[in-house]
Amino acid sequence: MSSGPGEQINALLAQLQQAAAAVELTDLPLLAKMHGWCEQLVDTTGDPAASAPAELRLEITAAAKTLEQLILGEIENAQQELNTLTTRISALDQLWAGIENAPAPAAGNSEHSAPSAAASTPEEIQPCASSVAVPVVEASEPLPGGYASEPLLLAASELEYVKGFVDEAREHLEAIEVAVLEVERSPDHMDKVNDLFRPFHTIKGMAGFLNLRDINCLTHEVETLLDQGRKGQRQITAGLIDLVFDVVDILKVQINEVAAYLPQPHGGVIAQPPVAKMIDKLRRVAAGEEAVSERSGSPPLKTGEKLVAMGVTAPEVVDFALEKQKTTTPEKKTGEILMDLGAATARQVSQATRPAAAESAPKAGSSTVADQSIRIDTLKLDSLVDLVGELVVAQTLVAGHTLIGSDPKLIKDVSQVGKIVRDVQEMAMSMRMIPIGGTFQKMSRLVRDVSRKADKQVELILAGEDTELDKNVIQQIGDPLVHMIRNAVDHGIEGPEDRAAAGKEPVGRVYLSARHQAGNIVIEIRDDGRGLNPQKLTAKAIEKGLIEPSQELTDQQAYALIFAPGFSTAQVISDISGRGVGMDVVRRNIQELRGKIEIQSEIGVGTTFTISLPLTLAIIDGMVVRAGEERFIIPTIVIEQALRPTPNMITTVQQRGQMLSVRGRLIPLIQLGQVFDMDGYINPCEAMVVIAITENREVGIVVNELIGQQQVVIKTLGEKFQHLRGVSGGAILGDGRVGLILEVSGLENVFRSYYQPMLDHSGATDHQGTLASVSNYKAVLN
Amino acid sequence: MSHATQDLVSSNVCSELGGKYLTFMLDNEEYGLAILKVREIIGIMDITNVPQTPDFVEGVINLRGKVIPVIDLRTKFGLPRTEYNDQTCIIVVDVGMLVGIIVDTVREVHDIPGGDIEPAPQLGGSINTDFILGMGKVKDEVKILLDIDKVLVTDEFVQAAATL
Numbered sequence: 001m002s003s004g005p006g007e008q009i010n011a012l013l014a015q016l017q018q019a020a021a022a023v024e025l026t027d028l029p030l031l032a033k034m035h036g037w038c039e040q041l042v043d044t045t046g047d048p049a050a051s052a053p054a055e056l057r058l059e060i061t062a063a064a065k066t067l068e069q070l071i072l073g074e075i076e077n078a079q080q081e082l083n084t085l086t087t088r089i090s091a092l093d094q095l096w097a098g099i100e101n102a103p104a105p106a107a108g109n110s111e112h113s114a115p116s117a118a119a120s121t122p123e124e125i126q127p128c129a130s131s132v133a134v135p136v137v138e139a140s141e142p143l144p145g146g147y148a149s150e151p152l153l154l155a156a157s158e159l160e161y162v163k164g165f166v167d168e169a170r171e172h173l174e175a176i177e178v179a180v181l182e183v184e185r186s187p188d189h190m191d192k193v194n195d196l197f198r199p200f201h202t203i204k205g206m207a208g209f210l211n212l213r214d215i216n217c218l219t220h221e222v223e224t225l226l227d228q229g230r231k232g233q234r235q236i237t238a239g240l241i242d243l244v245f246d247v248v249d250i251l252k253v254q255i256n257e258v259a260a261y262l263p264q265p266h267g268g269v270i271a272q273p274p275v276a277k278m279i280d281k282l283r284r285v286a287a288g289e290e291a292v293s294e295r296s297g298s299p300p301l302k303t304g305e306k307l308v309a310m311g312v313t314a315p316e317v318v319d320f321a322l323e324k325q326k327t328t329t330p331e332k333k334t335g336e337i338l339m340d341l342g343a344a345t346a347r348q349v350s351q352a353t354r355p356a357a358a359e360s361a362p363k364a365g366s367s368t369v370a371d372q373s374i375r376i377d378t379l380k381l382d383s384l385v386d387l388v389g390e391l392v393v394a395q396t397l398v399a400g401h402t403l404i405g406s407d408p409k410l411i412k413d414v415s416q417v418g419k420i421v422r423d424v425q426e427m428a429m430s431m432r433m434i435p436i437g438g439t440f441q442k443m444s445r446l447v448r449d450v451s452r453k454a455d456k457q458v459e460l461i462l463a464g465e466d467t468e469l470d471k472n473v474i475q476q477i478g479d480p481l482v483h484m485i486r487n488a489v490d491h492g493i494e495g496p497e498d499r500a501a502a503g504k505e506p507v508g509r510v511y512l513s514a515r516h517q518a519g520n521i522v523i524e525i526r527d528d529g530r531g532l533n534p535q536k537l538t539a540k541a542i543e544k545g546l547i548e549p550s551q552e553l554t555d556q557q558a559y560a561l562i563f564a565p566g567f568s569t570a571q572v573i574s575d576i577s578g579r580g581v582g583m584d585v586v587r588r589n590i591q592e593l594r595g596k597i598e599i600q601s602e603i604g605v606g607t608t609f610t611i612s613l614p615l616t617l618a619i620i621d622g623m624v625v626r627a628g629e630e631r632f633i634i635p636t637i638v639i640e641q642a643l644r645p646t647p648n649m650i651t652t653v654q655q656r657g658q659m660l661s662v663r664g665r666l667i668p669l670i671q672l673g674q675v676f677d678m679d680g681y682i683n684p685c686e687a688m689v690v691i692a693i694t695e696n697r698e699v700g701i702v703v704n705e706l707i708g709q710q711q712v713v714i715k716t717l718g719e720k721f722q723h724l725r726g727v728s729g730g731a732i733l734g735d736g737r738v739g740l741i742l743e744v745s746g747l748e749n750v751f752r753s754y755y756q757p758m759l760d761h762s763g764a765t766d767h768q769g770t771l772a773s774v775s776n777y778k779a780v781l782n
Numbered sequence: 783m784s785h786a787t788q789d790l791v792s793s794n795v796c797s798e799l800g801g802k803y804l805t806f807m808l809d810n811e812e813y814g815l816a817i818l819k820v821r822e823i824i825g826i827m828d829i830t831n832v833p834q835t836p837d838f839v840e841g842v843i844n845l846r847g848k849v850i851p852v853i854d855l856r857t858k859f860g861l862p863r864t865e866y867n868d869q870t871c872i873i874v875v876d877v878g879m880l881v882g883i884i885v886d887t888v889r890e891v892h893d894i895p896g897g898d899i900e901p902a903p904q905l906g907g908s909i910n911t912d913f914i915l916g917m918g919k920v921k922d923e924v925k926i927l928l929d930i931d932k933v934l935v936t937d938e939f940v941q942a943a944a945t946l
Contacts, residue, residue: 386847676833715849718879720939730842730849738830738844
């Protein structure tokens with residue numbers, strides 16, 4: 001191709017000015033086109049070969065910005081702004097012409113025949129200059145050779161922007177996924193399509209600015225399709241939505257690649273996954289050369305399809321009605337036309353449309369509103385929380401000072417300070433809290449994909465998306481939720497035939513909700529599927545050798561079997577789930593978050609998983625206890641009870657270990673001194689035993705006294721202590737000293753490694769029955 | 783080895799070591815610590831024991847809301863332990879993380895030029911000189927300049943037995 005940047009600039013400027021003369025505020029398509037040209041101009045003028053003046057580029061960049069704001073309706077005084085803009089655009093010509101005419105010393109290249117004086121220097125004609133324009137080539141004119149992906153070059157000075165871009169683009173992609181699902185639910189809502197269009201547009205703009213061509217081009221092509229959609233030139237079909245999802249997936253990979261490149265920028269090339277095929281496909285689709293491949297039996301059926309499915313009318317009739325809708329009465333809904341035709345009654349139509357309305361109704365209320373926020377490094381937040389914690393300790397010290405008691409005014413003032421300090425602490429804590437909605441929304445996409453693969457119709461119903469919890473908890477709960485939602489769709493919900501046979505609605509439902517309860521967050525995953533069958537679970541466990549055939553399990557114990565490693569009841573291992581890894585990981589993850597998971601289930605009705613999590617990882621409710629010289633904190637969540645045993649409750653085993661018998665159960669007693677290699681045997685009968693439960697095993701921890709219950713801020717002991725067993729961290733106590741937080745399952749492990757031989761032998765003593773069942777129980781749940 | 787060569791070697795090795803050093807006493811020996819590693823000096827305070835740790839790990843303290851490990855340098859160097867008194871100090875050093883080291887007493891800050899620093903002596907096999915950056919000469923005295931990163935980073939603070 002022989003078109004140099006100079007010629008391109010001329011052509012684009014001419015187009016732009018022509019459009020500027022005619023454009024009106026309401027003519028969004030033209031404004032969008034002008035915006036496209038401006039962006040193209042920014043690209044082209046940025047080419048050193050074009051030797052365009054910097055002022056010109058700045059002017060055009062500003063114009064593009066204004067156009068974008070006009071399109072998005074962000075400007076109040078729009079008409080006036082548009083007038084200024086058109087004047088400025090007409091002045092662009094002189095800026096460019098002035099520079100171009102004056103210096104160009106080269107021989108006049110007259111083979112260019114642009115409307116304005118088109119002198120271009122020889123250097124302008126680059127062998128590959130055409131690539132500059134690639135990202136914004138009109139989609140209706142596919143390039144002869146298709147899109148050619150190019151290696152990417154990032155300047156070191158741009159890295160900071162690129163990092164910002166990656167963060168923002170990821171957010172936009174999340175927004176896009178939400179928007180696509182909404183469009184899928186209500187394809188007729190143009191404002192939803194707009195919601196979808198905008199984030200793509202923003203990504204495109206940013207990518208264009210940073211010269212990320214692949215991303216820029218890909219988003220541009222999607223935009224073209226969506227644009228056709230919102231102008232009514234193209235129906236938003238399920239196939240189109242699939243296509244958009246595909247693009248989102250490619251973009252994610254692309255952006256991840258860019259992100260992966262950032263930590264070690266070698267100033268070189270980012271290898272990007274090929275996008276050429278997708279871009280070419282999008283172009284062909286946009287140009288009407290290729291039809292979007294439609295899937296069959298998609299979950300959100302259109303009214304007509306639903307009526308066909310209900311047996312009310314025939315597909316041909318619906319086709320006819322749709323044709324009629326397109327050609328003569330576009331303002332009427334399919335259902336109305338079918339009623340006009342006498343093909344369906346009003347009642348049938350409303351029946352067919354009702355679920356669709358119900359789906360979109362709760363959505364409308366929770367439409368995402370852009371919230372006002374700033375980004376803060378979490379490290380800064382953490383140290384703020386640390387400092388505020390110190391402030392609380394210092395304030396307590398002051399308040400406890402002996403001098404204060406003598407002055408009533410001082411008492412009042414100090415307690416006032418105390419109140420404020422605690423408010424500040426609460427506020428600092430709350431800054432780490434974010435709503436769980438974002439994580440939930442990702443599940444919508446997951447359910448959509450998994451149900452498609454499993455050939456089921458499943459609807460995900462969300463509740464309590466506004467529930468806030470600690471950012472760290474949210475990050476770590478994502479994976480377990482993915483596992484469980486997958487399981488619910490893949491195993492829980494039956495196939496359409498089974499559902500029909502069971503007299504259920506064909507569409508399965510998975511409910512995902514979050515709520516506060518007694519200082520915890522409760523996340524519930526409920527499905528209306530086939531439920532867990534305790535007999536089957538037990539049979540499977542016996543088959544796998546996880547339990548003895550003679551063992552009798554309660555339903556709860558049988559349900560708990562699904563958490564055993566290597567346990568899977570799926571008859572066929574699908575590529576989605578069923579390999580028997582998963583639920584054990586889920587439980588471990590939840591325990592790491594210091595949470596609990598419970599199962600309720602009824603055969604044929606469904607299963608409910610209830611996860612309860614602490615609000616934050618930073619604070620726990622703990623019982624402060626003293627053992628010897630040291631104070632420890634036992635998390636309240638694991639404590640079952642505390643008691644002072646009488647001598648007859650204690651059984652000594654081989655004079656070495658002690659067991660406590662409480663209500664017929666035998667509980668091993670842990671001496672912290674022994675486990676931690678510190679001094680001091682504590683006689684349990686003169687002290688207290690805290691009974692704690694961990695992974696369904698009970699242990700009794702012998703302590704000198706219970707000091708009291710309090711909320712403590714958890715501090716990590718640092719990487720040097722990460723291998724400590726039985727201690728999960730430290731906490732600063734009221735007097736400013738550090739107390740160690742006990743991790744009971746670790747403690748129990750250390751304890752068992754000391755006493756395992758003893759426990760094994762003791763099976764042969766007088767407690768045989770009970771001990772044997774204890775160790776069996778261990779085998780089940782370990 | 784001739785005199786000239788030795789001078790050359792020592793100046794080559796140690797000239798970049800010149801700088802400010804905080805010196806402290808440990809069992810009547812004076813040690814130096816590059817001042818850039820030092821975060822702060824605090825008096826001895828209550829230390830919480832941490833189980834499953836080697837002898838030289840005293841435990842953890844609360845440094846204004848941060849929990850940091852504290853090690854006893856005497857024990858670490860195999861010197862006899864003494865009672866802590868009002869001279870005993872914890873020097874908080876930054877070796878990628880904050881660690882407190884307990885020393886008998888803190889002396890002063892010396893500016894030791896590179897030329898006055900000699901390489902670590904090769905002592906008999908029983909004495910580990912890896913921790914030593916060099917020997918700094920201030921007037922007539924010799925200070926042992928410590929490579930505190932090596933002292934603190936090489937060791938696990940948790941005993942191997944506990945990680946079973």
